Amino acid sequence: MSPEREPVAVIGTGYVGLVTAAGFAELGSQVWCVDIDADKITRLRAGEVPIYEPGLEQSIARNRERLQFSTELGPALEHARLLFVAVGTPPTYSGDADLSAVHAVVDAMPASDRHALVMKSTVPVGTGAAIRRMFGERGKTGFAYVSCPEFLKEGSALKDFLGPDRVVVGDDGNWAGDAVAGLYAPLGAPIVRTDVASAEMVKLAANAFLATKISFINEIANVCEVTGADVTEVARGIGLDQRIGGHFLRPGIGYGGSCFPKDVSALKQLAGNSGYHFQLLTAVIEVNELQKRRVVGKLQKHLGSLVGRRIAMLGLAFKAHTDDMREASSLVLAARLQADGATVSAYDPIAAEEARKLMRGVEFADSALGAVQGADACILVTEWPEFAELDWARMRSVMAGELIVDGRNFADRAAVAGAGLTYEGIGR
DSSP states (O other), X not given: OOTTSOOEEEEOOSHHHHHHHHHHHHTTOOEEEEOSOHHHXXXXXXXXXXXXXXXXXXXXXXXXXXXXXXXXXHHHHHHOSEEEEOOOOOBOTTSOBOOHHHHHHHHHOOOOSSOEEEEOSOOOTTHHHHHHHHHHHTTOTXXXXXXXXXXXXXXXXXXXXXXXXXXEEEOSSSHHHHHHHHHHGXXXXXXXXXXXXXXXXXHHHHHHHHHHHHHHHHHHHHHHHHHTOOHHHHHHHHHTSTTTOSTTOOOXXXXXXXXXXXXXXXXXXXXXXXXXXXXXXXXXXXXXXXXXXXHHHHHHHHHSOOTTOEEEEEOOSSSTTOOOOTTOHHHHHHHHHHXXXXXXXXXOTTTHHHHHHHOSSOEEOSSHHHHHTTOSEEEEOSOOGGGGGOOHHHHHHHOSSOEEEXXXXXXOHHHHHHTTOEEEOSOO
């Protein structure tokens, strides 16, 4: 790529920040990365990537000369006029987004007429307007603001950055919006130029709609179970309708991760704060919570009381190809199983280290076979590719029981049954 590309700064080196930095470096930009976590910056300077994301470590190594890591904001302000904000906005107890990290970034900005904050973090609608008011009150009216929400999927985030469905740029029609659009132009994706509030809503609405599709197909799966239909066939049939599409029509044990739960709750709360009761999202959230607990009911149907039973969980991350444990279904399942008197063993090829920090009393194994040793039942929680290649006959030989609950409809049902195991899927 051209060495004359605009240099940029990225504030926050989590999943979104690191992928954004690596993506811009791949396109040829010099990137100044800033984070208040000194230990994380030290690790990144040493070439150690603190998160797992396919291709990210290799990309950062490949573009090492284009990436600078620091705890100081000064060098970023000196070299880059576009400051991409990618800090966390976790939910509060009320369901609102915690914007304390965003406000800390705003507070750290000097008066300037050559810089722009470019918001990658998911924030409530109205945040951009509030930040511009804050700039005005502090004599920083020259500081520009752009909303450029991220649409990266963990597990394919770098690929998504370099091949996006669209790029949304919300601005006031000044130089900053043009500059951000120019940065993304080489990717050839549609660029949606709009106002700041609409750009903020695009992100929340997109995730809320996808979460709704997941909860919908899970409800259909539950109805299929009592009517004798197979939800995989139903999903295939309705997904071919171009008005519906096949994406996000895979039933399972509910959505998780850092985006869907937070963004759905944030949009529901935003509507409530504005005096509107978003009934649909209330149902989406309820369905998702209940779906995680239906797995326990499947175990009880076959095993009766879970007191003294040993239950194995295969996969702990909220989805495959990531080590992210935020809002992972495995957390709810493990806690519920333990509350019902069961012993829980678990295996995840990537997320075990993160899971150990969050799961008390769980016995961690180094392999799927080790996790199911002596187990009365096994739950497939995360659809890691290696689980598609399991030797089910060997698994059966070390298990005490014979029940496999496929929480993702991922395993080969015929192969499981052929090994003498009892297969229980979702909506099948």
